Amino acid sequence: MTCPDGASSAQALTVALLALPDTTASTLFGLFDLLQGTCRDWHMLMHQTEVASPFRPLIVSRDGLPLHAANGVLIQPHAGLADAPPTDVVIVSDLAVSPWQPLGERYDVEVQWLRERHAAGATLASACSGALLLARTGLLDGYEGTSHWGYCENLQLEHPRVRWQPDKSLVISGEGQRMVMAGSGTSWHALALYLIARFVGAEEAMQMARINLLDWSSTSPLAYAAMMRTGQQNDPVIARCQEWAALHYESEAPVAAMVQMSGLAERTFLRRFSQATGMSPLDYVHTLRLEDAKQMLEAGELPVEAIALEVGYQDAGFFGRLFRRKVGLTPAQYRRRFGVLARRLSGVASED
Incomplete structure (x- = not known):
């Protein structure tokens, strides 16, 4: 079900x-x-x-x-x-x-x-x-x-x-x-x-x-924070850029690509994006990337460096620092906490 x-x-x-x-x-x-x-x-x-x-x-x-x-x-x-x-x-x-x-x-x-x-x-x-x-x-x-x-x-x-x-x-x-x-x-x-x-x-x-x-252990609430992917829907131009970002967040210059896609002046785009989503385009991309990184950490044993590359970060050190600042745990700590929970729940779901 x-x-x-x-x-x-x-x-x-x-x-x-x-x-x-x-x-x-x-x-x-x-x-x-x-x-x-x-x-x-x-x-x-x-x-x-x-x-x-x-x-x-x-x-x-x-x-x-x-x-x-x-x-x-x-x-x-x-x-x-x-x-x-x-x-x-x-x-x-x-x-x-x-x-x-x-x-x-x-x-x-x-x-x-x-x-x-x-x-x-x-x-x-x-x-x-x-x-x-x-x-x-x-x-x-x-x-x-x-x-x-x-x-x-x-x-x-x-x-x-x-x-x-x-x-x-x-x-x-x-x-x-x-x-x-x-x-x-x-x-x-x-x-x-x-x-x-x-x-x-x-x-x-x-x-x-x-x-x-x-959770069954003490964890920073930040570790559970999930991306509100749709944001506000009253700006169709920004909504279209959000949809693109959800599929191409790992691109090398996603913010520049969204500016070009919008057809707006950069300053206008930044203002309208912030109004629609409550965050800057760069923060939005970071959040998308970190959300998918969380899912990779929960689901498997792919090395942290490989996950960083998968979600668009060439520098694994920067990825680790950003992850800790935004999530409240290092990637390794997050995997230990939530990988166990995810595997346990997946095992339950497969019992039937």
């Missing part, structure tokens, strides 16, 4: 986000927003076009009536368990409960519904302490699982047939690998990226990572 794009649009995947009185609102709504923003946000920022998300996230509760999350935030579900549509994925977000106080039978209705959805073919997922509900389904018995490190000890006591891995931020487990579990804290970000990569594609997952500054 790919991002909806005209005639290639595919039916949206329904993702049910289970809401309970112990639900943490930030994770529930954070997952909802990331899934709903998949593809949509990238196309809006990069192409100024509107596309729908390939996901259809729905908040589902026991009876479909409004309820308050653990922090008092009002949740308005889209459906109850009985009238929820067929689902491709069900997510249990984290629960604000003590790891040392068993849930008992409090959520057995939801646990049975999870079993039924899994039997119907849905992938089940949990974020952080949401693993408490997945474990009660019995579907993890004999498999690995993860949760917040503070919960794993008690989960091991209550569910000894599950191999709990508190040091893992993400575990793919269960029959047919249809149990996906995120560990501590904000590892729900990893869960969202995994689901996007698995059901839509690695490229779309990387887009969401870069837009929302999602």
Whole structure:
């Protein structure tokens, strides 16, 4: 499945986000927003076009009536368990409960519904302490699982047939690998990226990572910055030059070529280009080059010097200094950080 794009649009995947009185609102709504923003946000920022998300996230509760999350935030579900549509994925977000106080039978209705959805073919997922509900389904018995490190000890006591891995931020487990579990804290970000990569594609997952500054390590936000390739569209002369630059940015003198193509005096061209894009033509070309350099660093092992040449820089030293100034990381550091993430997401996308 790919991002909806005209005639290639595919039916949206329904993702049910289970809401309970112990639900943490930030994770529930954070997952909802990331899934709903998949593809949509990238196309809006990069192409100024509107596309729908390939996901259809729905908040589902026991009876479909409004309820308050653990922090008092009002949740308005889209459906109850009985009238929820067929689902491709069900997510249990984290629960604000003590790891040392068993849930008992409090959520057995939801646990049975999870079993039924899994039997119907849905992938089940949990974020952080949401693993408490997945474990009660019995579907993890004999498999690995993860949760917040503070919960794993008690989960091991209550569910000894599950191999709990508190040091893992993400575990793919269960029959047919249809149990996906995120560990501590904000590892729900990893869960969202995994689901996007698995059901839509690695490229779309990387887009969401870069837009929302999602990573498993501390990284300068500049490293995620992407080129707004289309800029403003109210100047057709400049728009035509932008289109040319996107295909010929590696040319030896791209700014001079754009000036000639525009038919404008150089000073007039520089002024109109800046007004349309918010940057000078040279900065625009640098940004195009660096954006493609990022993709090369993410995707393969081509030497930095070769990448510099590929994107139009004869001097690899200048390229390295420019990259660090604009991105906040050296090319080698960027590759170590995002090459791993890109390969991981590509591997997820190829599993199916």
